Amino acid sequence: MAATRDELMAYLEALGIETATIEHPAVFTVAESQSLRGRIVGGKSKNLFLKDKKGRIFLLSAEDEAAIDLKRLHEKLGAQGRFSFASAEQLREIWGVEPGSVTPFGAINDREGRVTVALDAALLAHGTVNFHPLTNTATTAIAAEDLKRFLEATGHPPLLIDLTTV
Numbered sequence: 589m590a591a592t593r594d595e596l597m598a599y600l601e602a603l604g605i606e607t608a609t610i611e612h613p614a615v616f617t618v619a620e621s622q623s624l625r626g627r628i629v630g631g632k633s634k635n636l637f638l639k640d641k642k643g644r645i646f647l648l649s650a651e652d653e654a655a656i657d658l659k660r661l662h663e664k665l666g667a668q669g670r671f672s673f674a675s676a677e678q679l680r681e682i683w684g685v686e687p688g689s690v691t692p693f694g695a696i697n698d699r700e701g702r703v704t705v706a707l708d709a710a711l712l713a714h715g716t717v718n719f720h721p722l723t724n725t726a727t728t729a730i731a732a733e734d735l736k737r738f739l740e741a742t743g744h745p746p747l748l749i750d751l752t753t754v
Contacts, residue, residue: 590684591696593721599696603741605734607721614688614724627750630716630729632699635690637679641669649719650708654751663704664749684722691719692735693728695742705739706747712736 591599600607602642610627632652639645640662647667658671676687683690684697692705711717712732719735720730730738738748 590680591722593723593726596696596722600730600734600738603734605730605738607720607728607730609726609728611710611726615627621715624719628727629716630718631714632696632709632718633711635692635719636689637683638665638671639674639678640671642667645674645678645701645703645707646659646748647683647692648692648708649711649717650751651711652710654710656751664705664751664753665747666751685720686724687694688739689720689722689724691722692739692746693719693722695739695744697721698742698744701743703744704747705744706749707736708751709748710751712748 620643633649634652634654634658636648638648644667646665646667662669662671679685679687679690683694683701685691685694695705715732716729716733717735718727718729720726736746
C-alpha cells in the first residue's frame with residue numbers, strides 16, 4: 589500500500605526535516621506549473637520515471653527547464669541502452685504515485701529499492717528544491733541536503749549528475 593501525503597510528512601518530520609507546502613490546483617506538466625512561479629521559491633523540478641533496455645528503473649530529477657537528451661542520458665547513469673519512459677503501471681506499482689505526480693518523495697514507497705534516483709547538480713544548486721508531495725495538488729519545498737538525507741534514509745542514495753555534460 590502506497591504511503592499517503594500525511595505519512596510522507598510524518599516520515600520527514602521524524603527525520604527532523606523541515607518542509608513548506610503550498611496547495612494549488614492539479615498540475616500535470618512543467619508548462620502547467622508555470623502559473624505557480626510567483627508562489628514557489630527555489631529550484632523548480634521536472635521528474636522523469638525511466639527504464640533502460642534491461643528493465644532497470646530510474647528517477648531523474650532536474651531543473652524544470654533543463655534540456656535532457658534521452659539518447660545519451662544512459663551513458664551518464666550507467667544504464668543499459670537508451671532510456672524509455674516507464675509505464676504508468678510501473679509508476680503506480682513501484683513508486684506509488686499517479687502520472688503527473690512523479691516526485692523523488694515516491695522513494696518512501698519503493699521498499700525493495702528497485703529505483704535508482706539521479707539528481708541534477710543544477711537543481712540542487714538552488715539550495716531549496718520543490719516537488720509534489722506524492723500528489724500533484726501541492727508542492728513541497730525542501731532543502732537540497734535534506735532531500736538527499738531523505739533519499740538515503742529510504743535506501744535510495746542518489747546519483748549526483750551534471751546534465752550540462754550529457
